[in-house]
Amino acid sequence: MKRRIKPAEFAMQTLFLVCGLTAIAFVLLITVYLILAGLPAIREIGLTDFLLGRTWASTHATDPRFGILPMILTSVYGAAGAIVLGVPVGFFTALFLAKAAPPRLAGLIRPAVNLLAGIPSVVYGLVGMCVLVPALRAWLDLPAGDTLLAAMIVLAVMILPSVISVSDAALAAVPREYEEASLALGATPVETYLRVTAPAARGGVAAAVALGVGRAIGEAMAILMVAGNVANMPSLLSSVRFLTTGIAIEMNYAAPGSLQRQALFSIGLVLFFFIMVINILLNLALKRGREG
Amino acid sequence: MDANLSRRAWNLLAKLALWLSAAATCALLLVVIGYIFLRGAPGLSWELLTTQESILRGTMGILPSILNTLYVVLVSLALVLPLGVGAAVYLTEYAKNRRLAWAVEFAAETLSGIPSILYALVGVILFCNALGLQKTLLAGSLTLVIMTLPTVIRTTQESLRTVPRSYREGALGLGAGKWRAIRTVVLPSSVDGIVTGCILTVGRVVGESAVLMYTAGLSTAMQDFSTIQGILRASGSTLTVALYVYAKERADFAIAFTIATLLLLLTGLIHLAAYLAGRLLRRR
Numbered sequence: 001m002k003r004r005i006k007p008a009e010f011a012m013q014t015l016f017l018v019c020g021l022t023a024i025a026f027v028l029l030i031t032v033y034l035i036l037a038g039l040p041a042i043r044e045i046g047l048t049d050f051l052l053g054r055t056w057a058s059t060h061a062t063d064p065r066f067g068i069l070p071m072i073l074t075s076v077y078g079a080a081g082a083i084v085l086g087v088p089v090g091f092f093t094a095l096f097l098a099k100a101a102p103p104r105l106a107g108l109i110r111p112a113v114n115l116l117a118g119i120p121s122v123v124y125g126l127v128g129m130c131v132l133v134p135a136l137r138a139w140l141d142l143p144a145g146d147t148l149l150a151a152m153i154v155l156a157v158m159i160l161p162s163v164i165s166v167s168d169a170a171l172a173a174v175p176r177e178y179e180e181a182s183l184a185l186g187a188t189p190v191e192t193y194l195r196v197t198a199p200a201a202r203g204g205v206a207a208a209v210a211l212g213v214g215r216a217i218g219e220a221m222a223i224l225m226v227a228g229n230v231a232n233m234p235s236l237l238s239s240v241r242f243l244t245t246g247i248a249i250e251m252n253y254a255a256p257g258s259l260q261r262q263a264l265f266s267i268g269l270v271l272f273f274f275i276m277v278i279n280i281l282l283n284l285a286l287k288r289g290r291e292g
Numbered sequence: 293m294d295a296n297l298s299r300r301a302w303n304l305l306a307k308l309a310l311w312l313s314a315a316a317t318c319a320l321l322l323v324v325i326g327y328i329f330l331r332g333a334p335g336l337s338w339e340l341l342t343t344q345e346s347i348l349r350g351t352m353g354i355l356p357s358i359l360n361t362l363y364v365v366l367v368s369l370a371l372v373l374p375l376g377v378g379a380a381v382y383l384t385e386y387a388k389n390r391r392l393a394w395a396v397e398f399a400a401e402t403l404s405g406i407p408s409i410l411y412a413l414v415g416v417i418l419f420c421n422a423l424g425l426q427k428t429l430l431a432g433s434l435t436l437v438i439m440t441l442p443t444v445i446r447t448t449q450e451s452l453r454t455v456p457r458s459y460r461e462g463a464l465g466l467g468a469g470k471w472r473a474i475r476t477v478v479l480p481s482s483v484d485g486i487v488t489g490c491i492l493t494v495g496r497v498v499g500e501s502a503v504l505m506y507t508a509g510l511s512t513a514m515q516d517f518s519t520i521q522g523i524l525r526a527s528g529s530t531l532t533v534a535l536y537v538y539a540k541e542r543a544d545f546a547i548a549f550t551i552a553t554l555l556l557l558l559t560g561l562i563h564l565a566a567y568l569a570g571r572l573l574r575r576r
Contacts, residue, residue, distance in 0.1 A: 012471040016386050019378025023399040023445065026438050030406065030414050037417055092313030100310050109314060111563070116321050118559045120499035122532045123552045126539050127324055130331075130549075157320060164317065190306045218407025220502045221532075225540055244409045251412070251506050268413045272406070279405040 031272075038269025041066070041262035050266060056231035056241070058250060058260040066263045068270065071246045074148065074234040075274070078223070078242055079216035081152030082159055087209055089156075090163030091198075094208075097164070098171035099193045110168075117161035125225030128154040133226055140237065146228030148240045154222050159212040166211055170204015171197060203288040210282035217274055220244035243271045325556060332553030335546055341554075344514045352547055354554075356514045357534040360429055363517070364504065364530055365497050367433035368440060372493060375437070376444025377479075377486060383445070384452040385474055404442035408502040411439045415507035428527045429515070432508030436497055443496065444489045451485020452478065484573035491566040498558055501532035510537055531555055 005013075042050050045066045053067015093113075097106045132153060137145030174197050182192040198205075220242075228239025229249050241249065247264050254261035343353030379396065387393035415435030425431040455478050463473035479486075509527035512534055516522030529537055531551055539548035 006469060009469045009471050012474075013386055016378050016382035019375050020382035020387070020392075020396045022375055023379055023396050023403065023441060026441065027399040027402050029418070030403075030410070030438075033414055033417050034410065037413070089313045089316055092310050093317045096310040096314040100307070101314065109318060111567070112318055112321050115560065115563055116317070116324075118495055118499065118563055119324065120501065120532050120555050120559070122501045122535045122539075123328065123555055124324075126535065126545075126548055126552050127327060129539065130545060131327065160317060160320070188303050190303050190310070193310075194306055214405055214407075218409065220407065220409040221505075221536065225536070244407065247409055247413065248502065248505075251416075252510070265413060265417075268410055272410055275405060275407060275410070276402075279402060282405070283401070 034265070034269050034272050037262070037265035038272075039266075041259055041266040042269070044259060045263065045266075050263075051270070054233060056246070058254075058263060064259070066259070066266075068243070068246065068267055070231050070233045071241055071243045071267065072270070074227075074240040075217050075243045075271075077234050078148060078151050078155060078227075078240075079213045081148070082155035082216040083209060083212055085152060086156035086159045087163055087212060090160050090208070090212075091167050091205060093160075094164045094167035094171055095193055095198060098168050099197060100190070113161050113164050117165075121158065121219060121222040122225070124154055124158055125222035128222065128226040142237060144228065144239065146226055146239050147237050148227065148234050149236050151223040151227040151240065151242070154226050155216045155219060158219060158222060159215045162211050162215060163208045166208040167201070167205055170201040170207070173204070174200045203285055206285035206288070207282060210278060210285050214275060214278045214282060217271070217278065218244060220248045224248050243267055243274070247271070328549060328552045328556055331545075332549035332551070335550035336553060340550065345512055354512075354531070354534060354547070354551060356512055357529055357531045357551070359517065360508070360515065360526070360528045361498060361530040363429050363523075363526065364433045364436065364508070365494055367430065368436040368497055369490060369493060371434070372437045372440050372444055373486075373490060376441050376489065377448050379441070379445045380448035380452055381474060381479075384449055385470070385478065400442040400445045403438065404446075406439075408439065408500060411435055412503045412506040414438070415503055420507055426525075426527070427507060427509040428525055429508045430524055430526075432504045432530075435503050435507050436500060439500070439503065440493045440496055443492050447485050447489030447492060448482065449485075451482035451488075454485075455481045484570055487569045487573060488566050491562055491569060495559065495562040495566075498530075498555070498562070499532060501530075501536060504530050505533050505536065508533070512537065531558075 050066055050068060051072070052069050053065060054069050055065040055067050056070060057063070057065040093109075097109055101109065128150060132150050133145035135145070136142065136147065136150055178196050178200055179192050182196040183189065187195070223242055224245045227242065227245060229241050229245055230239040231241040231246065232238050234240045246267050250260065251264055254264055339351065340353055341358065342355055343351065344356050345352050345354075379400070383393055383396055387396075412435070415431060419425050419431035419434050420427055423431075425434075459477050459481060460473055463477045464470070468476065509529065510533060511528040513528065515526035515528050517526060531554065535548050535551040535555070538544045538551065
């Protein structure tokens, strides 16, 4: 006997299905629009000139140049710097929270880390702009403190909460038996955490790094306020422009339909490509972390 | 003996590294919060919160930005909530086609990895230009719906999964249809996750700046919310965007820090609310 579905039931089922499909539609829409909007300028400028050109002079009256190599390298260096500065501190904090801390103290620190994650990026940018930038200028005796270094430090702070919470979860998932075996063999608790627990949570740590890179590459507003935004080839103590800030700084005044505006969408397409690659790596890391 | 000594030294150093890292993380939070309150809290006043900037009288007010923030929060929440909860219900209750369910989950994951500056670009192309909304709070809110969708889906899904199978079977066994079972049993049992999802969404919307800067406008003047036309066409800065405008473009740091203080207070409140919602609603 065939069961008949009531019309109301069928309607609701369809409605929920449509809600689910919306998420897929959004992703397709974003992909298609970014590609459609990003390709014209790349075609006009030429892919190699666009990706490997060393000069960005989008508003030059007679000879505008659209090379985004400085921005690509700045984004890569900036993310690398943020990882180098942020991941060790984040990982050790996570190890502390998951294993070494008295439970009550860990219960106090975890909400603090969540709060750190919830602070809006413009607030980090403001503090960076008013504290970090002048401090760097004074300590390092620079003409201006708006540098790649300042951006790296701000990014390191901003990725810290996600690094901590992902590593924390990975460390907590390490089977208790591993640690007990190590302790029974005479290792001290600290030796056990660093030499048994931490290596066992490798996958989770890789995921934390990938997540951190994704955040660092994608952040715009905070570093817009501290990096100086001149499209130099990156060096630690000079003013730099990231892929994200490259879009952000010119978006509000580039004339509609101009090659400059189209090139900004092309930067967006390049950024999208980077993020997709990182997301794939992140998913691989998470999968491996779950499997062992 | 030497080996023993170096082992003890190593242990001590490692322990120190663990404690110091955690201390550094906490110190960071305290320094950031402390510094902002120190510079921003003195500027908070009733007048600031309830008036708009007046160049004639030389007074400063951020009421327009507060209202704009409220507008964006309400509109995006009203749209993303049914959409996200619906998608989560589909995934946990209805999805029979595993490949389709996988695609929906993959899509949500992808959305959550896309940085906000790219949402800004999409918002500009799709809502401001293609749909002809121009730079309006409405266009900004719609862009934020796409951005916050994965958060709502994930939190709802997590709490739908904790509803015991027996609840559903009980409802279905008593003769309820699937939709009736979901409406009367499953959704009420997972209200904690839905509320937490809402609160997290509010937090993200309040903290978001890049999307709104390019889709919703920069004006700090009062918008007309009294007519439907006005509501549809209102264009202005939310608190985060106003902070950026004051700090970066007008170098008015006193007001920027005051807005930052307000944002920190809101962030704290939102976190507290999420924590309380999780605890109180789960207890029942």
